[in-house]
Amino acid sequence: MGILHGIKKLNWLFLSMNRHSFTINGKSENINGDDLEAVAQRNDIQDYKSLMITTRLAYSNNRCTSLLYNLIKLNYQTMNLEEVLNFRRSVRNYITDKDLDTEKVKHCIELATLAPNSSNMQLWEFYHITDRELINKMAHASLSQPTISTANQLVVFVTRQDLHRRREKQNIEFERENIMRNSPPESHNRRIKAREVYYNFMIPFLYARFFGLLGLFRKLLTVSVSIFRPMFIDSSEADQRAVLHKSCALAAQTFMIAMANEGYDTCPVEGFDSRRVKKLLKLPISAEINMIISCGYRNGNKGIWGERFRVPFEEVYKKL
Ligand SMILES: Cc1cc2nc3c(=O)[nH]c(=O)nc-3n(C[C@H](O)[C@H](O)[C@H](O)COP(=O)(O)O)c2cc1C
Numbered sequence: 001m002g003i004l005h006g007i008k009k010l011n012w013l014f015l016s017m018n019r020h021s022f023t024i025n026g027k028s029e030n031i032n033g034d035d036l037e038a039v040a041q042r043n044d045i046q047d048y049k050s051l052m053i054t055t056r057l058a059y060s061n062n063r064c065t066s067l068l069y070n071l072i073k074l075n076y077q078t079m080n081l082e083e084v085l086n087f088r089r090s091v092r093n094y095i096t097d098k099d100l101d102t103e104k105v106k107h108c109i110e111l112a113t114l115a116p117n118s119s120n121m122q123l124w125e126f127y128h129i130t131d132r133e134l135i136n137k138m139a140h141a142s143l144s145q146p147t148i149s150t151a152n153q154l155v156v157f158v159t160r161q162d163l164h165r166r167r168e169k170q171n172i173e174f175e176r177e178n179i180m181r182n183s184p185p186e187s188h189n190r191r192i193k194a195r196e197v198y199y200n201f202m203i204p205f206l207y208a209r210f211f212g213l214l215g216l217f218r219k220l221l222t223v224s225v226s227i228f229r230p231m232f233i234d235s236s237e238a239d240q241r242a243v244l245h246k247s248c249a250l251a252a253q254t255f256m257i258a259m260a261n262e263g264y265d266t267c268p269v270e271g272f273d274s275r276r277v278k279k280l281l282k283l284p285i286s287a288e289i290n291m292i293i294s295c296g297y298r299n300g301n302k303g304i305w306g307e308r309f310r311v312p313f314e315e316v317y318k319k320l
Helices: 002-012 033-042 048-060 063-073 081-087 102-112 132-141 161-182 185-207 213-226 237-261 274-280
Strands: 021-024 027-030 124-129 153-159 265-269 288-296
Touching: 081 237, 102 124, 102 153, 102 237, 124 132, 124 237, 132 153, 132 274, 153 237, 161 185, 161 237, 213 237, 237 265, 237 288, 274 288
Parallel strands: none
Antiparallel strands: 021 027, 124 153, 153 288, 265 288
16 A cells, blocks of 8 residues: 555545546546545545545635545544645534544643744643533533534633743743853853843744833834834734734644644634633733634534635735
């Protein structure tokens, strides 16, 4: 099996494709996601790569999603990045009696922490919910959305601006050692000093909050300076909250891609009552819910609401 088998198969596979069917060995086969297993068996296709090449042309339409889904179901492994991105859909209806592997989901959360984030402050937390009773309560707080009520597990992405002092300290401690290990000795003092100024003065200055007033002061100061030279001017307290949510959303997307890579389905959710969710998770007032991500196995095409819609690429792509 494996690659050799795939290459052998490709020698005799003659494939052509349109939106609804493809041809294997001169026989027309329907691309109906649910029938794919039967198609594969009828044609003795046991290799993921062969089947992927037969179906590659379908990427531009919705069918690729169900094809990819069935490939995963059939244990044809290892999608490339483009396949993973095509596989990921926002799923609103999961198979309720099929469990995800909690350790694998946890590993995907760990991979999410590799996301780029502002000043490496990592002001995020991830609440992994596997308890059915708590999922039901979360579904109630999430306006009874089926993507939450049918989910097998949930991961709540949370921003924690209140932890900034702790993170500043952790960054300085790491950077001191990092510089000692990886920089030329003559640069040690200068580089450590620069990191200390950044994490002891600049970052605390940007992250400090006091009912909007500190933000107002920062805004006036930075906008005044920007009259004379380029300056970071998005410095109000609301701007700073956006900074945290941007980084946290990157972690959330990294998580969803990692999950898709495992053949697991997800849906990002912002339709919830944040006060109730925070109460359920016993979070402090200053914490904010970035998004909830429901996780499970998609229930066929039921939970993806048909084809994927994107506006024409030319409408959003601007080459300068
Ligand atoms: C920040 C964010 C919040 C979302 N909130 C919800 C939600 O509350 N309920 C829901 O059903 N889908 C929600 N979605 C999913 C979007 O509707 C979905 O991503 C979009 O329709 C594109 O579909 P696709 O993800 O399958 O490509 C959310 C997506 C994002 C990025």
